[in-house]
Amino acid sequence: MKVAICRYGAGNVRSVELALQRLGADIVEDVAGADLAILPGVGSARSAMEGLGASVDLLRERHAAGRPILGICLGLQLALDESEEDGGVAGLGIVPGRAVRLRGERVPRIGWAEVEPSGEAYWFAHSYEARTEATVATSEGLSAIVEHGSFTGVQFHPEKSGAAGARFLERCLSRV
Numbered sequence: 001m002k003v004a005i006c007r008y009g010a011g012n013v014r015s016v017e018l019a020l021q022r023l024g025a026d027i028v029e030d031v032a033g034a035d036l037a038i039l040p041g042v043g044s045a046r047s048a049m050e051g052l053g054a055s056v057d058l059l060r061e062r063h064a065a066g067r068p069i070l071g072i073c074l075g076l077q078l079a080l081d082e083s084e085e086d087g088g089v090a091g092l093g094i095v096p097g098r099a100v101r102l103r104g105e106r107v108p109r110i111g112w113a114e115v116e117p118s119g120e121a122y123w124f125a126h127s128y129e130a131r132t133e134a135t136v137a138t139s140e141g142l143s144a145i146v147e148h149g150s151f152t153g154v155q156f157h158p159e160k161s162g163a164a165g166a167r168f169l170e171r172c173l174s175r176v
Contacts, residue, residue, distance in 0.1 A: 008051030041073025097132025
């Protein structure tokens with residue numbers, strides 16, 4: 001299984017890479033040719049979109065062709081039409097919706113939380129949430145998993161979520 005992790009100058013690339021290698025994935029640089037492309041989390045929307053460079057078009061083409069993409073945390077938010085982070089940033093536009101700043105007592109939202117309907121607990125660390133009709137699972141009333149065409153996005157960090165995260169990544173790899 002060939003997996004490309006999109007690099008944009010920030011993100012949790014190394015921990016995602018290690019988690020995937022433990023599951024037997026071969027990490028490659030070829031976003032267009034990989035079996036699965038991953039848009040990792042951590043960073044800010046504007047710098048991430050700028051850092052993606054040519055990968056922006058490659059990711060849009062992958063999605064249009066029905067080829068799988070996994071977005072993790074910020075990677076989920078970048079897939080949306082836009083984010084209000086950094087004064088407003090256009091996203092990849094492969095999932096309808098927008099990322100909005102969390103409102104409440106706990107910002108950033110950091111820690112373990114259950115995802116419904118599965119009941120599994122995952123590690124979250126975020127200050128923005130995805131608002132989209134493509135939400136298929138929630139955590140504390142917020143989007144936790146989004147699916148739209150060949151794109152799956154998660155607000156949590158499976159690479160930091162122990163056995164539950166490894167099972168999630170394994171399911172992603174097995175669907176490719």
